[in-house]
Amino acid sequence: MFDPALFKLPGMRRLAVILALLAVIEGLCIIAQAYFLSVAIVGLWHLHQLATIVRPMLLFALAWVARQLLVVVKNKLMYPMVERTSGDLRRQVMQKLYKLGPSYVAKTGTGNVVTTALEGIDKVQTYLMLVVIKVIDMMVIPWVILIYIAILRWREALFLFAIFPLIILFMIILGYAAQAKADRQYEGYQRMSNHFVDTLRGLPTLKQLGLSRQYANNVYQVSEGYRKQTLAVIKIAMLSTFALDFFTTLSIAVVAVFLGFGLVNGTIALLPALVILVLSPDYFLPLRQFASDYHATLNGKNAFAAVKKMLALPVPTDREQLGTNAIHWQADSTLNLQNVTFSYDQHQPALQDIQIRAHGYQRIGIIGASGSGKSTLINLLGGFLTPTPGAGKIEINGQPVTHLSQRAWQSSFFYIPQNPYLFHATLAENIAFYQPDAGLGAIGRAAEKAGLTDWIKTLPDGLNTAIGEGARGVSGGQAQRIALARAFLDDSRKILLFDEPTAHLDIETEAELKKTILPVFDDHLVFFATHRLHWINQMDYVLVMDHGKIVEQGTPAELEAHQGAYVRLRDEMVGVV
Amino acid sequence: MKDFFATFKHDTWVMPYLRKYKKLLALTLFLGLMTFFCGSALMFNSGYLISKAARHPYNILMIYVPIVLTRAFGIGRPAFRYAERITSHNWVLRIVSDFRKKLYQAVEKHAVAIRQNFQTGDVLSLLADDIDHIENLYLRTVFPTVIALMMYVLIIIALGYFSWWFGLLMLVLLGLVVIVMPLWSVLINGARETQSRQIQQGFYTQLTDSVMGLGDWLIAGRQKDFYQRQTKPIAEIAALRRKDHQFQWWRDFTIQLIFGVVCIALLIWSSFYWTTNSASSNWVAAFVLSVFPLVDAFQSVSQGVSEWPSYQRSIRRVNALDTAPTDDHDQTVLTEPFQMLQVADLDFAYPGGHRQIFNHLDLTLKAGEKVALLGPSGTGKSTLLKLILGDLQPTSGDVQLNDVPISRLQNQRAQLFGVLDQQPYLFNTTIMNNVRMGNEDASDDQVKAALKAVELEPLIQGLPDGYDTIVEEGGARFSGGERQRLALARILLQDAPIIILDEPTVSLDPITESHLLATVFRVLQDKTILWVTHHLAGVENVDQVRFLEDGAFDMAGTPDELYQTAPRFKRLYDLDRGREA
């Protein structure tokens, strides 16, 4: 019922003690309030004058106000803690997200990531705010009231005491059942948001396949599935509320009847009987308040668990084996990979026995059939994938590192992925993404080199035109050239990782671009994965990949002489028409 | 108030559902009312019971009726409450499913331009956030308010029956709680709620954009900027919420104070009204005790109502979506088989762009013909395909299939065209399901045959889950070329007379590419094909090559002819073979 993880939050124990003390005072206020109210009622019952009950009425009012004030005070004490915790969680989630990187998003789903970070943490916040105060109230206030009732009359007290564990037991049993369903419901929720994002991103494709209209039913069904799951949880969660309500109201009724008999027999006077009657709902109130938000609590608890699970995911450690400053890559710098292996799923290695010796301003081409592991290799070089530990060695400038997710390394290369993403921002901001301080002049020159100037002239706001999702569309080749412009803008990074940067370009545009790209290669270390073999003539060294292995490597001339995989690919090209 | 009605003036999202599920709604309200009635009646009855018992009646039967009633109310309250909770949640969730579907349909109408018109985060916030809000609108605002108001009226009538002046007093005091406080809450807190929703929604959009481009943030090393972007809304929301909570605590405190006053007023009234004789004074405890269960019912109204502005925002947002059913009256179907695709005198420019993409463009494609379309990046090849599909409307000129304008054949599109566009999407489900989307009636064997044709068979068979491997969002599980081939397999299954391919072999190595093109042209032998390509591999398979440049066709002819006569074509051809021009 109470999440032990909560107590691990910093400052929680101290706060819990204070809240418990306040709850004792609140219990005393409740007793005072019930007592004076009963005195006033009994006075009237004895047909006394109004003037005689003024004092108890005032005292009742005082106790009432004090009790309500205590509620405000408790909230005020609790809130900073809740705010701090949920704010911290959100910040931690963002930091973690940044560290986990895109492969985590691909596995988990964009919708899921976003809703966890936003809705999820909102739910945690509600949960924290509700659960702590309520649980403490539930553990303190009933006892205070019970002791007082016992002083008045032990029989009713015993009855109330006996019923309490019974109710708790019931709630625990039902709670377990609800929890199991709620876990599934939470998964259902995440699945649903993933499903929506997935559907939305693929909507144009659905339309082309003629499925977009009937997909409405699919959306409806996913939503209905979620409704059924939710309802299953609610049924059980509400059942526990029902059981609780049932027992408490019935207990009050039983107490009233008990008291009635006691009064008829003359074993109790009206005043204590009335006090007990007024107190008995308050005795159950904390329990009821806890249960009434039980459903919300379950959601919050699940969200809390999901967030903590994400925060606990492993991230590459030892990211500073090369220090924190960018590497100054020079003509005599070296990068060595020996017997490096990588696998996506522990099942089948995606890269095997990779041997690379790169130095200075080499231009290294990577070619190979589709699915042979070019992108995987580039991602490994970029440190987005961590090689299988223990197998193989990586050295930069002679210094061994365990993986390439080194901060120093990552801030010294530039990477164009196979499918670059355009942000919802202006064209200039998109080009200057890696160098947000760049001036418009420099951005314009970079765009010029990427062959975008003619197009930019046709745009209504030139470089300040908004592009990306929810704004002006750009053609496939333009998107790729915008990514290239990013590389042209940033000359401080001396290592370039290009994953088919020209795949979406037509031959002529590519030939034009080649003229501006080649000079950039001069003082850079370049890894260039491509299917367009004419680039190979410009490379100093070529890696030919097949099924996750480097099957051939050497200068283009050596490969030419070697009659192997490279030559086969090349012949295929020449056989056109 | 005016604002309130204005929100519902052209509403298609809230009112229709209230009407649609009228009976269930009435039931929910009735059950809610009974819950509170039983709660109050229980305490009322108990108070009376013990006061009466304290008079030492000579016979237990004298208090028999209140005893039985006590038990009845004691059982009735939880039972009604349970029933109420279940019906109301069921009702609301059912509506929400309808909503989601309707929202999807509204977005679907703009499917083609979805990437230009919507940001994913935006729609996600609509689906996840706004719809949740509308759900809460019912559960937290509509139901509690209506139930509390009904209780309010009943109580005033009951008390007015005993004494009109006291009824009047309660009308004022309880009116403070159910009417004045809620309105005050809206006034004070409404703006804050709205603002915080606005920030939250911006946060959604912005975070989704950042998450989708996470890789770039990472390499750019802009960790600080990334955090800053996210922490700014976090801090803003936190500040608003803090004020919001402060306000709520003190408001609830005030409401409790009013209830304290109600109690004291009841005591004073009783001292005048119920102390005439000892029999009537038994009612004092009954009246006073029955107040407490009501606190719950009345207190939640203020909170519910103060959330109204944020719901209002959501309602406006969903109402702003265009949900009118598509106008189908001029749609027809092509009855005879496809014979000819004709593009005549076509002009087109994107709205807001300075550039005319096409000038008087003409193109004719006879059934069975295969045409390759080339041209520099950004000339409008993809745009032409969209015009042919009817996704875009020409400024002037026509696109016709067998003399029927394409705009009138939109319902039949999927039967007429098989399309592979530049950004084909793979859904987060199994390989099988993804490929089968091309043709829902295809058998497992047909799907597998298509996968074999795109040379994915060995790869898939090597996977632990085989054909049931989940491809992950956007196909992230596979390499660029593999994704492209999965999408292509989908088209091979599709049984449409015209096939439109926009760079089908991008990201493929030359060997796979040439195999694949050979397969495509073999499998789709008797279809009409319009194929956008960036280089000349496989071009020998087509009947006609066309170059698009500056809004018009520059060169056209069979590949052989062009090679002989057009120096530009020859140059391209050489470039493509890796020879420098």
Ligand SMILES: Nc1ncnc2c1ncn2[C@@H]1O[C@H](COP(=O)(O)OP(=O)(O)OP(=O)(O)O)[C@@H](O)[C@H]1O
């Ligand atoms: N939705 C849009 N709104 C405004 N302009 C657009 C839109 N989509 C494309 N454009 C512009 O229209 C022109 C033609 O785009 P299109 O996508 O048709 O080019 P393409 O020939 O397919 O190029 P590529 O080979 O690079 O894919 C480009 O300049 C592009 O920026």
Ligand SMILES: Nc1ncnc2c1ncn2[C@@H]1O[C@H](COP(=O)(O)OP(=O)(O)OP(=O)(O)O)[C@@H](O)[C@H]1O
């Ligand atoms: N996230 C992943 N999980 C499991 N396997 C993967 C994942 N991503 C890629 N693979 C597999 O690893 C192999 C190599 O993929 P990679 O993306 O490196 O190929 P590639 O050489 O870049 O191909 P292409 O030219 O088609 O882009 C492929 O068989 C692919 O299916």
Ligand SMILES: [Mg+2]
């Ligand atoms: Mg790749």
Ligand SMILES: [Mg+2]
């Ligand atoms: Mg295009």
